[in-house]
Amino acid sequence: MSDSTVKFILSEKDIPTTWYNIIPDLPFQMMPPLHPGTLQPMNPGDLSRLFPMAVIEQEMSSKPEIDIPGEVLDVYRLWRPSPLFRARRLEAALRTPARIYYKYEGVSPAGSHKPNTAVAQAYYNKREGTRRLATETGAGQWGSALAMACSFFGLECSVYMVKVSYDQKPYRRALMQAYGADVTPSPSPKTAAGRSILAASPDSPGSLGIAISEAVEDAATHDDTKYSLGSVLNHVLLHQTVIGQEAQLQMEMAGEKPDYVVGCCGGGSNFGGLALPFVGETLKTKGSGRRGPRAIAVEPSACPTLTRGVYAYDYGDTAKVAPVAMMYTLGHGFVPAGIHAGGLRYHGDSPLVSALFHHGLIEARAVKQLPVFEAAVLFARSEGILPAPESAHAIRTAIDLAVEARETGADPAILIGLSGHGHFDLAAYDAYAAGILEDYEHPQDEIDRAIAELPVVNITAGEAS
Amino acid sequence: MSDSTVKFILSEKDIPTTWYNIIPDLPFQMMPPLHPGTLQPMNPGDLSRLFPMAVIEQEMSSKPEIDIPGEVLDVYRLWRPSPLFRARRLEAALRTPARIYYKYEGVSPAGSHKPNTAVAQAYYNKREGTRRLATETGAGQWGSALAMACSFFGLECSVYMVKVSYDQKPYRRALMQAYGADVTPSPSPKTAAGRSILAASPDSPGSLGIAISEAVEDAATHDDTKYSLGSVLNHVLLHQTVIGQEAQLQMEMAGEKPDYVVGCCGGGSNFGGLALPFVGETLKTKGSGRRGPRAIAVEPSACPTLTRGVYAYDYGDTAKVAPVAMMYTLGHGFVPAGIHAGGLRYHGDSPLVSALFHHGLIEARAVKQLPVFEAAVLFARSEGILPAPESAHAIRTAIDLAVEARETGADPAILIGLSGHGHFDLAAYDAYAAGILEDYEHPQDEIDRAIAELPVVNITAGEAS
Numbered sequence: 001m002s003d004s005t006v007k008f009i010l011s012e013k014d015i016p017t018t019w020y021n022i023i024p025d026l027p028f029q030m031m032p033p034l035h036p037g038t039l040q041p042m043n044p045g046d047l048s049r050l051f052p053m054a055v056i057e058q059e060m061s062s063k064p065e066i067d068i069p070g071e072v073l074d075v076y077r078l079w080r081p082s083p084l085f086r087a088r089r090l091e092a093a094l095r096t097p098a099r100i101y102y103k104y105e106g107v108s109p110a111g112s113h114k115p116n117t118a119v120a121q122a123y124y125n126k127r128e129g130t131r132r133l134a135t136e137t138g139a140g141q142w143g144s145a146l147a148m149a150c151s152f153f154g155l156e157c158s159v160y161m162v163k164v165s166y167d168q169k170p171y172r173r174a175l176m177q178a179y180g181a182d183v184t185p186s187p188s189p190k191t192a193a194g195r196s197i198l199a200a201s202p203d204s205p206g207s208l209g210i211a212i213s214e215a216v217e218d219a220a221t222h223d224d225t226k227y228s229l230g231s232v233l234n235h236v237l238l239h240q241t242v243i244g245q246e247a248q249l250q251m252e253m254a255g256e257k258p259d260y261v262v263g264c265c266g267g268g269s270n271f272g273g274l275a276l277p278f279v280g281e282t283l284k285t286k287g288s289g290r291r292g293p294r295a296i297a298v299e300p301s302a303c304p305t306l307t308r309g310v311y312a313y314d315y316g317d318t319a320k321v322a323p324v325a326m327m328y329t330l331g332h333g334f335v336p337a338g339i340h341a342g343g344l345r346y347h348g349d350s351p352l353v354s355a356l357f358h359h360g361l362i363e364a365r366a367v368k369q370l371p372v373f374e375a376a377v378l379f380a381r382s383e384g385i386l387p388a389p390e391s392a393h394a395i396r397t398a399i400d401l402a403v404e405a406r407e408t409g410a411d412p413a414i415l416i417g418l419s420g421h422g423h424f425d426l427a428a429y430d431a432y433a434a435g436i437l438e439d440y441e442h443p444q445d446e447i448d449r450a451i452a453e454l455p456v457v458n459i460t461a462g463e464a465s
Numbered sequence: 466m467s468d469s470t471v472k473f474i475l476s477e478k479d480i481p482t483t484w485y486n487i488i489p490d491l492p493f494q495m496m497p498p499l500h501p502g503t504l505q506p507m508n509p510g511d512l513s514r515l516f517p518m519a520v521i522e523q524e525m526s527s528k529p530e531i532d533i534p535g536e537v538l539d540v541y542r543l544w545r546p547s548p549l550f551r552a553r554r555l556e557a558a559l560r561t562p563a564r565i566y567y568k569y570e571g572v573s574p575a576g577s578h579k580p581n582t583a584v585a586q587a588y589y590n591k592r593e594g595t596r597r598l599a600t601e602t603g604a605g606q607w608g609s610a611l612a613m614a615c616s617f618f619g620l621e622c623s624v625y626m627v628k629v630s631y632d633q634k635p636y637r638r639a640l641m642q643a644y645g646a647d648v649t650p651s652p653s654p655k656t657a658a659g660r661s662i663l664a665a666s667p668d669s670p671g672s673l674g675i676a677i678s679e680a681v682e683d684a685a686t687h688d689d690t691k692y693s694l695g696s697v698l699n700h701v702l703l704h705q706t707v708i709g710q711e712a713q714l715q716m717e718m719a720g721e722k723p724d725y726v727v728g729c730c731g732g733g734s735n736f737g738g739l740a741l742p743f744v745g746e747t748l749k750t751k752g753s754g755r756r757g758p759r760a761i762a763v764e765p766s767a768c769p770t771l772t773r774g775v776y777a778y779d780y781g782d783t784a785k786v787a788p789v790a791m792m793y794t795l796g797h798g799f800v801p802a803g804i805h806a807g808g809l810r811y812h813g814d815s816p817l818v819s820a821l822f823h824h825g826l827i828e829a830r831a832v833k834q835l836p837v838f839e840a841a842v843l844f845a846r847s848e849g850i851l852p853a854p855e856s857a858h859a860i861r862t863a864i865d866l867a868v869e870a871r872e873t874g875a876d877p878a879i880l881i882g883l884s885g886h887g888h889f890d891l892a893a894y895d896a897y898a899a900g901i902l903e904d905y906e907h908p909q910d911e912i913d914r915a916i917a918e919l920p921v922v923n924i925t926a927g928e929a930s
Contacts, residue, residue, distance in 0.1 A: 009477065
């Protein structure tokens with residue numbers, strides 16, 4: 001009547017004690033971040049207004065492994081190690097010879113993978129005397145993770161929340177407030193960046209780019225305050241590698257080497273956290289004849305950064321106060337459609353994920369909103385867990401691969417990164433059920449226009465965009 | 466900077482393979498359920514229109530242990546064994562010498578303990594050829610659990626959802642629909658019970674009592690359909706004993722015998738599931754001089770069934786079509802205030818929990834809404850998990866006990882049943898933060914009036930109410 005549940009549980013002693021840093025294993029040099037004013041490479045001092053030194057060191061580190069502090073491990077134990085399941089019921093529903101596995105991060109108290117880095121960032125800030133953290137959030141997944149982490153370490157937390165989400169998604173706002181955070185709709189009159197947007201358009205719905213500008217300005221103009229980012233940067237992906245390291249152990253328990261590792265990709269922290277340890281293993285055993293898994297980053301067709309953007313230096317935010325990074329980008333002026341995967345709407349992408357993609361070490365696919373929700377509902381009815389719309393992008397691609405396998409007679413092992421649950425996203429499921437959700441593919445001319453506004457960069461170490 | 470996380474993880478082989486039936490260990494006879502038409506004891510045949518035979522046998526069984534079918538265990542493994550934590554950060558925040566533990570059921574895909582029985586009921590129905598299950602739900606916790614269970618076993622699921630919740634809490638409705646359930650606002654024109662309510666008051670907001678009447682009528686009038694209830698009945702509490710059995714093992718791992726076992730109590734399935742194995746252990750070792758834990762059922766002051774109701778035979782529903790049970794009740798005409806712990810608003814209580822309370826084997830307390838939310842927020846900021854408002858009733862009482870211990874110098878071990886997360890209840894947290902939530906204590910004259918409508922029962926085995 002039902003196919004059997006196969007779950008791979010690790011014990012507490014299997015929680016990784018180091019984060020994996022892929023940088024020393026890369027067969028190429030990473031391009032440095034640039035100062036937004038001078039467009040010249042930033043030094044640690046430039047970053048110290050925004051981040052604590054331990055985080056800056058991690059951002060630039062060439063150490064292959066970085067110890068996870070005991071205080072961070074201690075909080076990780078609330079939800080780590082996270083479970084890995086074989087999706088036997090989904091396989092049966094698809095009648096596929098493929099073996100599908102999923103690593104589930106929705107068991108954290110905030111319901112997603114975000115606390116893996118939020119806790120680390122809050123810890124380092126507390127240790128270095130920061131009193132308050134400022135950050136931005138779109139739909140609220142990141143903001144609620146940081147709010148929780150700050151409550152553990154006794155830090156104040158100020159979240160600039162994109163105004164349209166603040167108004168339309170009161171549940172995530174209420175969660176941040178329950179954790180004690182101060183939540184401000186962005187654009188706000190609290191910052192110069194916010195005031196200038198409001199002066200030009202008093203009814204601005206806000207955007208992630210604007211909210212980043214506000215949070216960065218807040219941190220830069222308050223001595224006791226630092227800035228915290230939930231994706232994109234090297235140290236964020238570093239902290240998320242606990243996911244992939246655990247998954248490696250669990251796939252070994254399953255007697256498998258995955259053929260595909262599939263994760264949704266917005267800023268890149270979920271995808272990177274899962275995929276980097278696998279990609280690193282492939283790089284380390286290069287020449288041994290061992291073939292590593294194909295790592296696939298899945299993004300929405302509405303915000304196709306890797307699949308249709310350019311690899312260039314671009315600003316991370318609207319007001320051009322955040323560091324400029326070498327990344328795949330749709331241009332800092334790009335405004336994606338209001339799809340329900342709010343965590344996948346950033347115009348750029350992690351420099352690490354971008355570089356891996358540029359050098360052919362990972363792949364990327366873009367999928368449309370309706371097939372994503374179709375996959376999400378099939379997954380919920382088969383496996384019980386209702387996925388976050390972001391995570392469902394990876395499920396869609398895994399299902400496509402599994403159906404393909406059925407047709408070609410292959411029997412691959414597919415590992416999905418299931419980054420969070422969808423209990424905060426029921427309005428989106430409701431819209432899908434009511435048939436009022438739309439597919440959306442961003443028009444090429446708009447992408448071209450946004451990309452045309454990229455800065456022209458000439459640095460010794462760099463290349464012109 | 467933070468106190469350490471102490472988590473007690475069981476392995477898969479520690480998932481109980483039998484449900485614990487307390488009935489043969491009771492030092493008294495349970496009073497039989499009565500037919501709502503004749504007010505005479507029901508026989509298995511009377512119940513067979515509503516339930517599959519396996520469930521009816523469990524409802525009346527005197528076997529001390531009942532095997533959990535492999536197919537049910539197999540689904541349990543998706544989230545069981547559930548974790549048990551020591552709340553070190555909460556203890557530190559309270560500066561209490563008490564040791565506080567919590568058993569967390571929010572790790573299930575539906576976010577609560579309800580799937581423990583939903584899966585079993587769906588399995589037995591499927592095995593006996595049922596095609597469709599009908600049930601009722603208030604806020605939607607139960608409905609979403611049964612919808613998920615039905616999707617696993619290929620059953621149709623029809624949920625009558627209290628209309629005011631259907632309108633005000635679209636997220637739980639959307640979750641049920643994502644699992645494939647058919648959700649109808651109650652009262653509805655689908656049933657005679659619903660039509661008669663609508664004729665009298667077209668704008669009726671509905672109630673759990675009305676929704677039960679509709680679901681029972683639906684099952685009784687369709688050959689392929691059975692009825693499923695998420696609390697109150699013996700077999701439901703039986704299925705939930707996996708919680709308490711696991712908690713016993715985990716408390717042993719912690720080297721503790723709890724002094725207090727505290728659970729919130731509406732219909733009684735969460736409280737019973739946690740407490741019955743502990744109470745049973747005490748009963749079995751009676752005379753050995755061993756003192757068992759004090760088991761405390763916590764209910765809202767707005768619906769104080771155990772603390773201010775009477776122990777009597779009463780109807781389980783508004784239309785008087787469901788079985789009549791001997792229980793603590795506020796009268797089937799009782800309408801509680803619209804508190805946010807929707808799962809604790811039933812006028813009656815589990816006959817098993819009621820009998821244990823009547824015979825002094827468990828205790829009960831009522832707590833008000835505002836102190837409950839105050840406790841919930843303190844818990845979230847200390848332990849990370851945002852509790853469901855229902856579960857927070859137990860947290861409130863545990864905190865009261867811990868503060869009391871600080872003052873008396875005692876050092877008890879307190880075990881909380883944390884039945885679910887509050888990710889669907891953020892509107893309530895929002896109202897609390899905004900200061901617009903009200904305390905509510907039900908007026909005694911209204912309780913007296915509702916109790917005065919109880920049926921007069923004269924049966925051989927029974928006693929007049």
